[in-house]
Amino acid sequence: MFKINENYLKLPGSYLFSTIAKKVAAYKQANPDEAVISLGIGDVTRPLAPAIIKRLHDAVDEMADEAGFKGYAPDLGYSFLREAIAEHDYKARGVDISIDEIFISDGAKSDSGNIQEIFGQDNKIAVCDPVYPVYVDTNVMAGRTGTYDAGSERWSDVIYMPCTKETGFAPELPSETPDLIYLCFPNNPTGSTITKDQLQEWVDYANKSGACIIYDAAYEAYITEDNVAHSIYECEGAKTCAIEIRSFSKNAGFTGTRLGFTVVPKELKCGDVTLNSLWARRHGTKFNGVPYIIQQAGAAVYTPEGKAQLKEQVGYYQRNAKIIYDGLKEAGYSVSGGVNAPYIWLETPDNMTSWEFFDKLLNEAKVVGTPGSGFGPSGEGYFRLTAFGTYENTVEAVDRIKRM
């Protein structure tokens, strides 16, 4: 008789955003005339930039023609895209990454979920708390996290690094040494980040302790401050201790177009084995590439027109972030994030729990946000708003919150 992966049964409750969707649906059904504004899930709203649209049309036309038609893509992705990434995301920042260290994928969620597979069962992971749920959940599925304590909402074999007001929303080096360290800067959900000097400390710590950093840089396009690194490889020694995961979702609006990549430097080794060779094997065995037309769309992101159009698009969301940040501050909230990230993080007022504030915001302001507790136990008492709505909705939502 076949047996299931029992680790799946350990995962508590339903996924955060499903619960939110159900609550919102119930509210809308009870209040059909109310216009609810969502600043909840981190999904973008701007259409794809003209340079990307043009490239998509051109690539579709190629697929219509026997001479231009493309079948299976190269295992790591088309070199025209990997070369553009190496040039613009790395070389332009003084970082030398070769194109066979870049693996094109269907997005940062897949990669950040799948990357743990190339590591053994007996690795201890450390995560920021609160954090994007995928890091922990995929390690639960792999059986790496021990038992779940519903009271503390913590897994016995996970090292939690609280990122709260008390720590300046940055993790501190853990007292127990982890094997794998998930870092996401600028951070989802807190919208905070750390300086390049602080990141260098993590790189030094990882190299010294033999840990591997899984660095999720999905929000790097939102960095506005000079002393913040866009890539972990801007830090010295990062190539021997870090994997970097990148996304096209937030810098180019690809949430529904699906494109990302992961960098695994060849210097990153366990004994004689390069992690690059392991990820290449996984990539070649369990994945069959990103559509040609989507890879072409990705390459358009790096053209002069694409860059100019996307600078404007990111600027649109950055303006929203400022509107939310300033508006809430004015209304007396304690807020952080928003400066180098599209997320604004606020303390719930009057000692409300995250979910209590969620209900209040939905019922009184008709605004949907995300309860901080959904991202980890230290997120309790906090709340996330995203800058990815339209400008008009963002202004209106902030007005409503102010009037609440």
Add this chain to the structure above:
Amino acid sequence: MFKINENYLKLPGSYLFSTIAKKVAAYKQANPDEAVISLGIGDVTRPLAPAIIKRLHDAVDEMADEAGFKGYAPDLGYSFLREAIAEHDYKARGVDISIDEIFISDGAKSDSGNIQEIFGQDNKIAVCDPVYPVYVDTNVMAGRTGTYDAGSERWSDVIYMPCTKETGFAPELPSETPDLIYLCFPNNPTGSTITKDQLQEWVDYANKSGACIIYDAAYEAYITEDNVAHSIYECEGAKTCAIEIRSFSKNAGFTGTRLGFTVVPKELKCGDVTLNSLWARRHGTKFNGVPYIIQQAGAAVYTPEGKAQLKEQVGYYQRNAKIIYDGLKEAGYSVSGGVNAPYIWLETPDNMTSWEFFDKLLNEAKVVGTPGSGFGPSGEGYFRLTAFGTYENTVEAVDRIKRM
């Protein structure tokens, strides 16, 4: 210190198609004037059908417009596509599959590689031999296959079901009971298949023994005979024992466009737990959907125009299959497959090994095929040719083989 997944190191040698690519590249470098024809890798050559191209352009235009723009897709895929699948792939064949049993994915390779994750470590797998390498390799990576014996080219904990001339290229029910049974019909690489009645025996066997069948139906569009099932759910009782994986690669030329789906019926359970709920959790946690424009392209496959155009496209490859089959038979080869599949399987002449015949074919006929031994130990002494080349190249390749 972080530890790697040691199971990866057990995987022998490099991937079959990489080895072929290297040999071909070396030959071309030494013989730059020779026109080599590849009937090797199962990649298609016809451009996308006009109905699909039109739908892609329309969907791209939607993404250019604020009102039409699509962000994150629904977890299981857009309902317009899942409804079309339920209607045309299942209801039209008398099978009732609900749309929440259908999971849209980026292709059958990903799904057939990832599906083993929802099963426990202590499941014993059975595979046809020879077979698509992904089934075994992904179970090796998960640590489910025991040790590899280089002499016999077999894993200690895998049940091999030989499909050779002696068994009529069909697997026999194994004497040792497996937990997971991978079946691919029409088969890659042999191009043979089994009748619906024979498939019913497998379903009955699985239900009786408590095994789960992972049914890869990627080549169903090539079935020409009436007594062959297009879906395993045409067999009675299959919903309580089988997962079905489907692809758009071979029926619609999506090898470079990436789309597939997996059906996990809700009746399929281990105790009280439905495999549907486990796969939904995996899908929602480690994957973020297929591009909207690609899902639209998939829906165009089911329109009257799409169907007519793809019938012609599949017919083009079926004609190639017949040319290869008839030509090789005429030349004295012992051939099988090709009738319900785009693959022709031949016995190597004069007791040559698969790789010896590969070299002979490349050097003397300038034709590239795939050595049967690359698909499993029982593939030794056989050779695969595919019908996915152009008509002109196929005719020329067969002529060259005849003259060899």
